Amino acid sequence: MDKKLNWGLLSTAKINQALIRPLTASKRTRLLAVASRSLSSAESYAREWKIPRAHGSYEALLADPEIDVIYNPLPNHLHAEWSIKALRAGKHVLCEKPIALTLAEVDAMTQAAKETGKVLAEAFMYRHHPQTLKAKEIVDSGALGKIQLIKGAFTFNLTREGDIRLNKEMGGGSIWDVGCYPISFARTIVGADPLEVFGWQVTGQSGIDDSFYGQMRFESGVHAQFDSGFKSPFRTMIEIVGTEASLSIPSPFKPERNSELLLSRGDKAEKIKINGGMLYMGEVDDMCDAITQNKAPRVSLADSRGNVATILALLESARTGKPVSLAKS
Ligand SMILES: NC(=O)c1ccc[n+]([C@@H]2O[C@H](COP(=O)([O-])OP(=O)(O)OC[C@H]3O[C@@H](n4cnc5c(N)ncnc54)[C@H](OP(=O)(O)O)[C@@H]3O)[C@@H](O)[C@H]2O)c1
Incomplete structure:
Protein backbone atom coordinates (compact mmCIF):
# COMPACT_ATOMS: atom_id res chain seq x y z
CA MET A 1 0.00 0.00 0.00
CA ASP A 2 1.48 3.37 -1.08
CA LYS A 3 1.72 6.26 1.39
CA LYS A 4 -1.32 8.52 1.23
CA LEU A 5 -0.75 11.53 -1.02
CA ASN A 6 -1.44 14.87 0.67
CA TRP A 7 -3.60 17.17 -1.45
CA GLY A 8 -4.03 20.94 -1.20
CA LEU A 9 -6.85 23.00 -2.71
CA LEU A 10 -5.61 26.16 -4.43
CA SER A 11 -8.49 28.51 -3.51
CA THR A 12 -12.00 28.13 -2.19
CA ALA A 13 -13.55 27.67 -5.65
CA LYS A 14 -17.08 26.27 -5.87
CA ILE A 15 -15.90 23.24 -7.86
CA ASN A 16 -13.75 22.11 -4.90
CA GLN A 17 -16.89 20.53 -3.51
CA ALA A 18 -16.81 17.91 -6.28
CA LEU A 19 -13.28 16.87 -5.23
CA ILE A 20 -13.67 16.97 -1.45
CA ARG A 21 -15.69 13.74 -1.27
CA PRO A 22 -13.38 11.59 -3.40
CA LEU A 23 -10.28 13.06 -1.73
CA THR A 24 -11.75 12.23 1.67
CA ALA A 25 -13.15 8.82 0.68
CA SER A 26 -10.09 7.50 -1.17
CA LYS A 27 -7.65 5.33 0.78
CA ARG A 28 -4.85 6.80 -1.34
CA THR A 29 -5.34 10.49 -0.56
CA ARG A 30 -5.57 12.89 2.35
CA LEU A 31 -7.08 16.34 1.91
CA LEU A 32 -4.60 18.25 4.04
CA ALA A 33 -4.90 21.95 3.20
CA VAL A 34 -6.79 24.76 1.52
CA ALA A 35 -5.45 28.16 0.51
CA SER A 36 -7.26 31.38 -0.19
CA ARG A 37 -6.22 34.94 -0.97
CA SER A 38 -7.50 35.78 2.50
CA LEU A 39 -6.60 33.85 5.65
CA SER A 40 -10.03 34.30 7.19
CA SER A 41 -11.72 32.81 4.15
CA ALA A 42 -9.26 29.87 4.12
CA GLU A 43 -9.89 29.29 7.83
CA SER A 44 -13.65 29.37 7.62
CA TYR A 45 -13.56 27.10 4.53
CA ALA A 46 -11.25 24.67 6.36
CA ARG A 47 -13.61 24.62 9.35
CA GLU A 48 -16.67 24.07 7.16
CA TRP A 49 -15.11 21.17 5.20
CA LYS A 50 -12.99 19.73 8.04
CA ILE A 51 -9.70 20.38 6.26
CA PRO A 52 -6.79 20.30 8.76
CA ARG A 53 -4.76 23.28 7.44
CA ALA A 54 -5.63 26.74 6.12
CA HIS A 55 -3.14 28.95 4.26
CA GLY A 56 -3.72 32.69 3.77
CA SER A 57 -2.01 32.82 0.37
CA TYR A 58 -1.44 30.55 -2.61
CA GLU A 59 2.34 30.95 -2.10
CA ALA A 60 2.01 29.55 1.44
CA LEU A 61 0.25 26.43 0.15
CA LEU A 62 2.99 25.85 -2.44
CA ALA A 63 5.60 26.29 0.30
CA ASP A 64 3.93 23.70 2.58
CA PRO A 65 6.46 20.84 2.53
CA GLU A 66 3.87 18.19 3.35
CA ILE A 67 1.72 18.85 0.29
CA ASP A 68 2.27 16.39 -2.59
CA VAL A 69 -0.51 17.37 -5.00
CA ILE A 70 -2.14 20.71 -5.81
CA TYR A 71 -5.67 20.86 -7.22
CA ASN A 72 -5.85 24.05 -9.33
CA PRO A 73 -9.44 25.31 -9.78
CA LEU A 74 -8.54 28.98 -10.30
CA PRO A 75 -10.23 31.11 -12.99
CA ASN A 76 -9.07 29.98 -16.45
CA HIS A 77 -6.56 32.81 -16.98
CA LEU A 78 -4.62 31.69 -13.88
CA HIS A 79 -4.36 27.97 -14.72
CA ALA A 80 -0.99 28.22 -16.46
CA GLU A 81 0.67 30.67 -14.06
CA TRP A 82 -0.22 28.78 -10.85
CA SER A 83 0.23 25.27 -12.26
CA ILE A 84 3.76 26.24 -13.33
CA LYS A 85 4.47 27.80 -9.91
CA ALA A 86 3.18 24.63 -8.21
CA LEU A 87 5.30 22.35 -10.43
CA ARG A 88 8.38 24.47 -9.77
CA ALA A 89 7.62 24.25 -6.02
CA GLY A 90 7.90 20.46 -6.41
CA LYS A 91 4.19 19.62 -6.44
CA HIS A 92 2.15 17.42 -8.77
CA VAL A 93 -0.81 19.30 -10.26
CA LEU A 94 -4.34 18.39 -11.25
CA CYS A 95 -5.47 21.49 -13.18
CA GLU A 96 -9.07 22.31 -14.05
CA LYS A 97 -10.28 22.53 -17.63
CA PRO A 98 -9.47 24.29 -19.87
CA ILE A 99 -5.84 23.63 -18.98
CA ALA A 100 -4.84 27.00 -20.49
CA LEU A 101 -5.96 29.70 -22.91
CA THR A 102 -3.06 29.74 -25.40
CA LEU A 103 -0.74 27.16 -26.93
CA ALA A 104 2.25 29.06 -25.55
CA GLU A 105 0.83 28.54 -22.05
CA VAL A 106 0.29 24.81 -22.63
CA ASP A 107 3.85 24.51 -23.95
CA ALA A 108 5.29 26.34 -20.92
CA MET A 109 3.29 24.06 -18.58
CA THR A 110 4.47 20.96 -20.44
CA GLN A 111 8.06 22.19 -20.22
CA ALA A 112 7.73 22.80 -16.47
CA ALA A 113 6.30 19.30 -15.94
CA LYS A 114 9.16 17.82 -17.96
CA GLU A 115 11.87 19.78 -16.16
CA THR A 116 10.53 19.06 -12.66
CA GLY A 117 9.53 15.43 -13.34
CA LYS A 118 6.16 16.13 -11.70
CA VAL A 119 2.75 15.01 -12.98
CA LEU A 120 0.48 17.62 -14.56
CA ALA A 121 -2.94 16.63 -15.89
CA GLU A 122 -6.13 18.38 -16.96
CA ALA A 123 -9.17 17.59 -14.82
CA PHE A 124 -11.56 16.25 -17.47
CA MET A 125 -13.42 14.01 -15.01
CA GLY A 282 -11.62 8.69 -11.61
CA GLU A 283 -9.36 11.72 -11.99
CA VAL A 284 -8.13 11.38 -8.39
CA ASP A 285 -7.25 7.70 -8.94
CA ASP A 286 -5.61 8.50 -12.27
CA MET A 287 -3.39 11.15 -10.58
CA CYS A 288 -2.46 8.66 -7.84
CA ASP A 289 -1.57 6.00 -10.44
CA ALA A 290 0.54 8.52 -12.38
CA ILE A 291 2.40 9.66 -9.25
CA THR A 292 2.92 6.38 -7.42
CA GLN A 293 3.06 3.89 -10.31
CA ASN A 294 4.63 6.08 -12.96
CA LYS A 295 1.66 5.50 -15.30
CA ALA A 296 0.98 8.05 -18.03
CA PRO A 297 -2.08 10.15 -17.09
CA ARG A 298 -5.13 9.22 -19.17
CA VAL A 299 -5.45 12.85 -20.36
CA SER A 300 -1.97 13.53 -21.73
CA LEU A 301 -0.63 17.06 -22.13
CA ALA A 302 -0.51 16.49 -25.91
CA ASP A 303 -4.20 15.67 -25.78
CA SER A 304 -4.92 18.82 -23.72
CA ARG A 305 -2.89 20.84 -26.22
CA GLY A 306 -5.06 19.47 -29.04
CA ASN A 307 -8.23 20.56 -27.25
N1 LIG B 1 -14.61 19.82 -13.96
C1 LIG B 1 -15.74 20.36 -13.57
O1 LIG B 1 -16.74 19.68 -13.36
C2 LIG B 1 -15.80 21.84 -13.37
C3 LIG B 1 -16.98 22.41 -12.90
C4 LIG B 1 -16.98 23.76 -12.60
C5 LIG B 1 -15.86 24.54 -12.81
N2 LIG B 1 -14.72 23.95 -13.32
C6 LIG B 1 -13.52 24.77 -13.54
O2 LIG B 1 -13.03 25.14 -12.26
C7 LIG B 1 -12.52 26.46 -12.29
C8 LIG B 1 -13.21 27.29 -11.21
O3 LIG B 1 -14.58 27.35 -11.43
P1 LIG B 1 -15.59 27.75 -10.22
O4 LIG B 1 -16.93 27.90 -10.78
O5 LIG B 1 -15.40 26.80 -9.09
O6 LIG B 1 -15.00 29.19 -9.86
P2 LIG B 1 -15.19 30.12 -8.59
O7 LIG B 1 -16.15 29.52 -7.63
O8 LIG B 1 -15.43 31.49 -9.09
O9 LIG B 1 -13.76 30.01 -7.90
C9 LIG B 1 -12.59 30.54 -8.40
C10 LIG B 1 -11.68 30.81 -7.18
O10 LIG B 1 -10.47 31.38 -7.68
C11 LIG B 1 -9.95 32.27 -6.71
N3 LIG B 1 -9.52 33.47 -7.43
C12 LIG B 1 -8.23 33.89 -7.57
N4 LIG B 1 -8.15 35.01 -8.28
C13 LIG B 1 -9.42 35.35 -8.58
C14 LIG B 1 -9.98 36.43 -9.30
N5 LIG B 1 -9.22 37.40 -9.85
N6 LIG B 1 -11.31 36.47 -9.43
C15 LIG B 1 -12.09 35.50 -8.91
N7 LIG B 1 -11.61 34.45 -8.22
C16 LIG B 1 -10.28 34.37 -8.06
C17 LIG B 1 -11.03 32.53 -5.66
O11 LIG B 1 -10.62 31.84 -4.48
P3 LIG B 1 -10.09 32.55 -3.14
O12 LIG B 1 -10.96 33.77 -2.94
O13 LIG B 1 -10.28 31.51 -2.11
O14 LIG B 1 -8.65 32.91 -3.37
C18 LIG B 1 -12.27 31.84 -6.22
O15 LIG B 1 -13.01 31.20 -5.23
C19 LIG B 1 -12.70 26.96 -13.72
O16 LIG B 1 -11.51 26.77 -14.42
C20 LIG B 1 -13.78 26.05 -14.28
O17 LIG B 1 -13.65 25.87 -15.69
C21 LIG B 1 -14.69 22.63 -13.58
Whole structure:
Protein backbone atom coordinates (compact mmCIF):
# COMPACT_ATOMS: atom_id res chain seq x y z
CA MET A 1 0.00 0.00 0.00
CA ASP A 2 1.48 3.37 -1.08
CA LYS A 3 1.72 6.26 1.39
CA LYS A 4 -1.32 8.52 1.23
CA LEU A 5 -0.75 11.53 -1.02
CA ASN A 6 -1.44 14.87 0.67
CA TRP A 7 -3.60 17.17 -1.45
CA GLY A 8 -4.03 20.94 -1.20
CA LEU A 9 -6.85 23.00 -2.71
CA LEU A 10 -5.61 26.16 -4.43
CA SER A 11 -8.49 28.51 -3.51
CA THR A 12 -12.00 28.13 -2.19
CA ALA A 13 -13.55 27.67 -5.65
CA LYS A 14 -17.08 26.27 -5.87
CA ILE A 15 -15.90 23.24 -7.86
CA ASN A 16 -13.75 22.11 -4.90
CA GLN A 17 -16.89 20.53 -3.51
CA ALA A 18 -16.81 17.91 -6.28
CA LEU A 19 -13.28 16.87 -5.23
CA ILE A 20 -13.67 16.97 -1.45
CA ARG A 21 -15.69 13.74 -1.27
CA PRO A 22 -13.38 11.59 -3.40
CA LEU A 23 -10.28 13.06 -1.73
CA THR A 24 -11.75 12.23 1.67
CA ALA A 25 -13.15 8.82 0.68
CA SER A 26 -10.09 7.50 -1.17
CA LYS A 27 -7.65 5.33 0.78
CA ARG A 28 -4.85 6.80 -1.34
CA THR A 29 -5.34 10.49 -0.56
CA ARG A 30 -5.57 12.89 2.35
CA LEU A 31 -7.08 16.34 1.91
CA LEU A 32 -4.60 18.25 4.04
CA ALA A 33 -4.90 21.95 3.20
CA VAL A 34 -6.79 24.76 1.52
CA ALA A 35 -5.45 28.16 0.51
CA SER A 36 -7.26 31.38 -0.19
CA ARG A 37 -6.22 34.94 -0.97
CA SER A 38 -7.50 35.78 2.50
CA LEU A 39 -6.60 33.85 5.65
CA SER A 40 -10.03 34.30 7.19
CA SER A 41 -11.72 32.81 4.15
CA ALA A 42 -9.26 29.87 4.12
CA GLU A 43 -9.89 29.29 7.83
CA SER A 44 -13.65 29.37 7.62
CA TYR A 45 -13.56 27.10 4.53
CA ALA A 46 -11.25 24.67 6.36
CA ARG A 47 -13.61 24.62 9.35
CA GLU A 48 -16.67 24.07 7.16
CA TRP A 49 -15.11 21.17 5.20
CA LYS A 50 -12.99 19.73 8.04
CA ILE A 51 -9.70 20.38 6.26
CA PRO A 52 -6.79 20.30 8.76
CA ARG A 53 -4.76 23.28 7.44
CA ALA A 54 -5.63 26.74 6.12
CA HIS A 55 -3.14 28.95 4.26
CA GLY A 56 -3.72 32.69 3.77
CA SER A 57 -2.01 32.82 0.37
CA TYR A 58 -1.44 30.55 -2.61
CA GLU A 59 2.34 30.95 -2.10
CA ALA A 60 2.01 29.55 1.44
CA LEU A 61 0.25 26.43 0.15
CA LEU A 62 2.99 25.85 -2.44
CA ALA A 63 5.60 26.29 0.30
CA ASP A 64 3.93 23.70 2.58
CA PRO A 65 6.46 20.84 2.53
CA GLU A 66 3.87 18.19 3.35
CA ILE A 67 1.72 18.85 0.29
CA ASP A 68 2.27 16.39 -2.59
CA VAL A 69 -0.51 17.37 -5.00
CA ILE A 70 -2.14 20.71 -5.81
CA TYR A 71 -5.67 20.86 -7.22
CA ASN A 72 -5.85 24.05 -9.33
CA PRO A 73 -9.44 25.31 -9.78
CA LEU A 74 -8.54 28.98 -10.30
CA PRO A 75 -10.23 31.11 -12.99
CA ASN A 76 -9.07 29.98 -16.45
CA HIS A 77 -6.56 32.81 -16.98
CA LEU A 78 -4.62 31.69 -13.88
CA HIS A 79 -4.36 27.97 -14.72
CA ALA A 80 -0.99 28.22 -16.46
CA GLU A 81 0.67 30.67 -14.06
CA TRP A 82 -0.22 28.78 -10.85
CA SER A 83 0.23 25.27 -12.26
CA ILE A 84 3.76 26.24 -13.33
CA LYS A 85 4.47 27.80 -9.91
CA ALA A 86 3.18 24.63 -8.21
CA LEU A 87 5.30 22.35 -10.43
CA ARG A 88 8.38 24.47 -9.77
CA ALA A 89 7.62 24.25 -6.02
CA GLY A 90 7.90 20.46 -6.41
CA LYS A 91 4.19 19.62 -6.44
CA HIS A 92 2.15 17.42 -8.77
CA VAL A 93 -0.81 19.30 -10.26
CA LEU A 94 -4.34 18.39 -11.25
CA CYS A 95 -5.47 21.49 -13.18
CA GLU A 96 -9.07 22.31 -14.05
CA LYS A 97 -10.28 22.53 -17.63
CA PRO A 98 -9.47 24.29 -19.87
CA ILE A 99 -5.84 23.63 -18.98
CA ALA A 100 -4.84 27.00 -20.49
CA LEU A 101 -5.96 29.70 -22.91
CA THR A 102 -3.06 29.74 -25.40
CA LEU A 103 -0.74 27.16 -26.93
CA ALA A 104 2.25 29.06 -25.55
CA GLU A 105 0.83 28.54 -22.05
CA VAL A 106 0.29 24.81 -22.63
CA ASP A 107 3.85 24.51 -23.95
CA ALA A 108 5.29 26.34 -20.92
CA MET A 109 3.29 24.06 -18.58
CA THR A 110 4.47 20.96 -20.44
CA GLN A 111 8.06 22.19 -20.22
CA ALA A 112 7.73 22.80 -16.47
CA ALA A 113 6.30 19.30 -15.94
CA LYS A 114 9.16 17.82 -17.96
CA GLU A 115 11.87 19.78 -16.16
CA THR A 116 10.53 19.06 -12.66
CA GLY A 117 9.53 15.43 -13.34
CA LYS A 118 6.16 16.13 -11.70
CA VAL A 119 2.75 15.01 -12.98
CA LEU A 120 0.48 17.62 -14.56
CA ALA A 121 -2.94 16.63 -15.89
CA GLU A 122 -6.13 18.38 -16.96
CA ALA A 123 -9.17 17.59 -14.82
CA PHE A 124 -11.56 16.25 -17.47
CA MET A 125 -13.42 14.01 -15.01
CA TYR A 126 -15.74 12.46 -17.63
CA ARG A 127 -12.76 10.92 -19.46
CA HIS A 128 -12.19 8.42 -16.63
CA HIS A 129 -15.81 7.36 -16.23
CA PRO A 130 -16.70 3.77 -17.29
CA GLN A 131 -19.42 5.20 -19.56
CA THR A 132 -16.85 7.08 -21.67
CA LEU A 133 -14.55 4.05 -21.77
CA LYS A 134 -17.49 1.86 -22.87
CA ALA A 135 -18.52 4.30 -25.62
CA LYS A 136 -14.96 4.31 -26.97
CA GLU A 137 -14.82 0.50 -26.77
CA ILE A 138 -18.10 0.18 -28.74
CA VAL A 139 -16.84 2.56 -31.44
CA ASP A 140 -13.44 0.83 -31.67
CA SER A 141 -15.12 -2.62 -31.88
CA GLY A 142 -16.70 -1.55 -35.18
CA ALA A 143 -20.24 -2.16 -33.86
CA LEU A 144 -21.42 1.17 -35.32
CA GLY A 145 -19.74 0.61 -38.69
CA LYS A 146 -17.67 3.48 -40.07
CA ILE A 147 -18.19 6.61 -37.97
CA GLN A 148 -19.68 9.49 -39.96
CA LEU A 149 -20.95 12.06 -37.49
CA ILE A 150 -20.58 13.01 -33.83
CA LYS A 151 -23.04 15.49 -32.34
CA GLY A 152 -22.68 17.04 -28.92
CA ALA A 153 -23.98 19.78 -26.67
CA PHE A 154 -23.40 21.33 -23.27
CA THR A 155 -25.50 24.35 -22.27
CA PHE A 156 -26.93 25.86 -19.10
CA ASN A 157 -28.53 29.11 -18.02
CA LEU A 158 -25.82 31.21 -16.38
CA THR A 159 -27.59 33.67 -14.12
CA ARG A 160 -24.90 34.40 -11.44
CA GLU A 161 -23.84 38.02 -11.79
CA GLY A 162 -20.10 38.60 -11.69
CA ASP A 163 -19.33 34.94 -12.52
CA ILE A 164 -15.78 34.33 -13.82
CA ARG A 165 -17.34 32.72 -16.94
CA LEU A 166 -18.69 36.12 -18.02
CA ASN A 167 -15.31 37.86 -17.87
CA LYS A 168 -13.33 37.87 -21.10
CA GLU A 169 -9.99 38.68 -19.40
CA MET A 170 -10.41 35.64 -17.16
CA GLY A 171 -10.95 33.29 -20.11
CA GLY A 172 -14.73 33.44 -19.92
CA GLY A 173 -17.15 32.31 -22.60
CA SER A 174 -19.21 29.21 -23.23
CA ILE A 175 -16.76 27.44 -25.53
CA TRP A 176 -13.95 27.57 -22.93
CA ASP A 177 -16.31 26.64 -20.10
CA VAL A 178 -18.56 23.90 -21.53
CA GLY A 179 -17.93 23.68 -25.30
CA CYS A 180 -14.58 22.16 -24.34
CA TYR A 181 -16.47 18.96 -23.31
CA PRO A 182 -18.16 17.98 -26.61
CA ILE A 183 -14.96 19.03 -28.44
CA SER A 184 -12.91 16.80 -26.15
CA PHE A 185 -15.42 13.94 -26.49
CA ALA A 186 -15.37 14.05 -30.31
CA ARG A 187 -11.53 14.19 -30.38
CA THR A 188 -11.40 11.26 -27.93
CA ILE A 189 -13.78 9.14 -30.00
CA VAL A 190 -11.94 9.88 -33.25
CA GLY A 191 -8.52 9.67 -31.55
CA ALA A 192 -7.21 12.69 -33.47
CA ASP A 193 -7.47 16.44 -33.80
CA PRO A 194 -9.69 17.88 -36.53
CA LEU A 195 -8.12 18.99 -39.79
CA GLU A 196 -10.45 21.95 -40.16
CA VAL A 197 -13.10 23.75 -38.11
CA PHE A 198 -15.82 26.34 -38.60
CA GLY A 199 -17.67 28.22 -35.88
CA TRP A 200 -20.23 30.92 -35.18
CA GLN A 201 -20.66 32.67 -31.89
CA VAL A 202 -23.34 34.83 -30.33
CA THR A 203 -21.43 37.52 -28.49
CA GLY A 204 -22.71 38.67 -25.10
CA GLN A 205 -22.46 42.10 -23.53
CA SER A 206 -19.06 41.49 -21.99
CA GLY A 207 -17.53 40.32 -25.29
CA ILE A 208 -17.51 36.63 -24.41
CA ASP A 209 -19.45 34.06 -26.47
CA ASP A 210 -22.84 33.48 -24.86
CA SER A 211 -23.41 30.66 -27.34
CA PHE A 212 -21.12 28.84 -29.74
CA TYR A 213 -22.01 26.63 -32.71
CA GLY A 214 -19.11 24.67 -34.12
CA GLN A 215 -18.21 22.10 -36.74
CA MET A 216 -15.11 19.94 -37.05
CA ARG A 217 -13.85 17.84 -39.96
CA PHE A 218 -11.44 14.97 -39.26
CA GLU A 219 -9.02 13.29 -41.65
CA SER A 220 -10.79 9.93 -41.21
CA GLY A 221 -13.94 11.41 -42.78
CA VAL A 222 -15.75 11.96 -39.46
CA HIS A 223 -17.64 15.24 -39.11
CA ALA A 224 -18.61 16.65 -35.72
CA GLN A 225 -21.06 19.36 -34.69
CA PHE A 226 -21.60 20.84 -31.26
CA ASP A 227 -23.17 23.74 -29.44
CA SER A 228 -22.38 25.31 -26.09
CA GLY A 229 -24.07 28.16 -24.29
CA PHE A 230 -25.07 30.13 -21.24
CA LYS A 231 -28.56 31.11 -22.45
CA SER A 232 -30.35 27.75 -22.66
CA PRO A 233 -31.47 25.29 -19.98
CA PHE A 234 -29.07 22.60 -18.74
CA ARG A 235 -28.60 20.22 -21.69
CA THR A 236 -25.90 17.68 -22.37
CA MET A 237 -25.77 15.01 -25.08
CA ILE A 238 -23.52 13.06 -27.41
CA GLU A 239 -24.67 11.07 -30.43
CA ILE A 240 -22.24 9.00 -32.48
CA VAL A 241 -23.56 7.97 -35.90
CA GLY A 242 -21.97 5.17 -37.89
CA THR A 243 -22.89 3.48 -41.17
CA GLU A 244 -24.45 0.52 -39.29
CA ALA A 245 -25.74 1.88 -35.99
CA SER A 246 -25.76 4.90 -33.71
CA LEU A 247 -24.92 5.39 -30.05
CA SER A 248 -26.71 8.00 -27.91
CA ILE A 249 -25.26 9.16 -24.62
CA PRO A 250 -27.87 11.24 -22.78
CA SER A 251 -25.54 12.26 -19.95
CA PRO A 252 -22.02 12.17 -21.39
CA PHE A 253 -20.17 14.62 -19.14
CA LYS A 254 -21.80 14.30 -15.72
CA PRO A 255 -23.15 10.74 -15.63
CA GLU A 256 -24.96 9.60 -12.50
CA ARG A 257 -23.85 6.43 -10.70
CA ASN A 258 -26.21 4.42 -12.94
CA SER A 259 -26.22 5.78 -16.46
CA GLU A 260 -27.00 4.22 -19.82
CA LEU A 261 -26.06 4.29 -23.45
CA LEU A 262 -28.55 3.63 -26.23
CA LEU A 263 -27.33 1.57 -29.17
CA SER A 264 -29.78 1.90 -32.09
CA ARG A 265 -29.71 -0.25 -35.19
CA GLY A 266 -32.63 0.07 -37.60
CA ASP A 267 -35.81 0.08 -35.51
CA LYS A 268 -34.17 -1.77 -32.60
CA ALA A 269 -32.60 -0.02 -29.61
CA GLU A 270 -30.52 -1.70 -26.93
CA LYS A 271 -29.94 -0.06 -23.53
CA ILE A 272 -26.45 -0.57 -22.13
CA LYS A 273 -26.36 0.00 -18.38
CA ILE A 274 -23.23 1.45 -16.82
CA ASN A 275 -22.36 1.16 -13.15
CA GLY A 276 -20.25 4.25 -12.73
CA GLY A 277 -19.30 4.98 -9.13
CA MET A 278 -18.24 8.43 -7.92
CA LEU A 279 -17.71 10.67 -10.99
CA TYR A 280 -14.72 12.67 -9.71
CA MET A 281 -12.94 9.66 -8.16
CA GLY A 282 -11.62 8.69 -11.61
CA GLU A 283 -9.36 11.72 -11.99
CA VAL A 284 -8.13 11.38 -8.39
CA ASP A 285 -7.25 7.70 -8.94
CA ASP A 286 -5.61 8.50 -12.27
CA MET A 287 -3.39 11.15 -10.58
CA CYS A 288 -2.46 8.66 -7.84
CA ASP A 289 -1.57 6.00 -10.44
CA ALA A 290 0.54 8.52 -12.38
CA ILE A 291 2.40 9.66 -9.25
CA THR A 292 2.92 6.38 -7.42
CA GLN A 293 3.06 3.89 -10.31
CA ASN A 294 4.63 6.08 -12.96
CA LYS A 295 1.66 5.50 -15.30
CA ALA A 296 0.98 8.05 -18.03
CA PRO A 297 -2.08 10.15 -17.09
CA ARG A 298 -5.13 9.22 -19.17
CA VAL A 299 -5.45 12.85 -20.36
CA SER A 300 -1.97 13.53 -21.73
CA LEU A 301 -0.63 17.06 -22.13
CA ALA A 302 -0.51 16.49 -25.91
CA ASP A 303 -4.20 15.67 -25.78
CA SER A 304 -4.92 18.82 -23.72
CA ARG A 305 -2.89 20.84 -26.22
CA GLY A 306 -5.06 19.47 -29.04
CA ASN A 307 -8.23 20.56 -27.25
CA VAL A 308 -6.90 24.09 -26.68
CA ALA A 309 -5.73 24.29 -30.32
CA THR A 310 -9.19 23.24 -31.52
CA ILE A 311 -10.97 25.81 -29.33
CA LEU A 312 -8.61 28.58 -30.48
CA ALA A 313 -9.20 27.63 -34.13
CA LEU A 314 -12.99 27.67 -33.60
CA LEU A 315 -12.79 31.12 -31.98
CA GLU A 316 -10.64 32.37 -34.85
CA SER A 317 -13.19 31.01 -37.33
CA ALA A 318 -16.03 32.79 -35.52
CA ARG A 319 -13.97 36.00 -35.56
CA THR A 320 -13.03 35.84 -39.26
CA GLY A 321 -16.11 34.10 -40.66
CA LYS A 322 -13.86 31.58 -42.41
CA PRO A 323 -12.97 27.91 -41.92
CA VAL A 324 -9.68 27.47 -40.03
CA SER A 325 -7.17 24.71 -40.71
CA LEU A 326 -5.42 23.12 -37.72
CA ALA A 327 -2.62 21.66 -39.79
CA LYS A 328 -0.08 24.30 -38.73
CA SER A 329 -0.81 24.79 -34.98
N1 LIG B 1 -14.61 19.82 -13.96
C1 LIG B 1 -15.74 20.36 -13.57
O1 LIG B 1 -16.74 19.68 -13.36
C2 LIG B 1 -15.80 21.84 -13.37
C3 LIG B 1 -16.98 22.41 -12.90
C4 LIG B 1 -16.98 23.76 -12.60
C5 LIG B 1 -15.86 24.54 -12.81
N2 LIG B 1 -14.72 23.95 -13.32
C6 LIG B 1 -13.52 24.77 -13.54
O2 LIG B 1 -13.03 25.14 -12.26
C7 LIG B 1 -12.52 26.46 -12.29
C8 LIG B 1 -13.21 27.29 -11.21
O3 LIG B 1 -14.58 27.35 -11.43
P1 LIG B 1 -15.59 27.75 -10.22
O4 LIG B 1 -16.93 27.90 -10.78
O5 LIG B 1 -15.40 26.80 -9.09
O6 LIG B 1 -15.00 29.19 -9.86
P2 LIG B 1 -15.19 30.12 -8.59
O7 LIG B 1 -16.15 29.52 -7.63
O8 LIG B 1 -15.43 31.49 -9.09
O9 LIG B 1 -13.76 30.01 -7.90
C9 LIG B 1 -12.59 30.54 -8.40
C10 LIG B 1 -11.68 30.81 -7.18
O10 LIG B 1 -10.47 31.38 -7.68
C11 LIG B 1 -9.95 32.27 -6.71
N3 LIG B 1 -9.52 33.47 -7.43
C12 LIG B 1 -8.23 33.89 -7.57
N4 LIG B 1 -8.15 35.01 -8.28
C13 LIG B 1 -9.42 35.35 -8.58
C14 LIG B 1 -9.98 36.43 -9.30
N5 LIG B 1 -9.22 37.40 -9.85
N6 LIG B 1 -11.31 36.47 -9.43
C15 LIG B 1 -12.09 35.50 -8.91
N7 LIG B 1 -11.61 34.45 -8.22
C16 LIG B 1 -10.28 34.37 -8.06
C17 LIG B 1 -11.03 32.53 -5.66
O11 LIG B 1 -10.62 31.84 -4.48
P3 LIG B 1 -10.09 32.55 -3.14
O12 LIG B 1 -10.96 33.77 -2.94
O13 LIG B 1 -10.28 31.51 -2.11
O14 LIG B 1 -8.65 32.91 -3.37
C18 LIG B 1 -12.27 31.84 -6.22
O15 LIG B 1 -13.01 31.20 -5.23
C19 LIG B 1 -12.70 26.96 -13.72
O16 LIG B 1 -11.51 26.77 -14.42
C20 LIG B 1 -13.78 26.05 -14.28
O17 LIG B 1 -13.65 25.87 -15.69
C21 LIG B 1 -14.69 22.63 -13.58
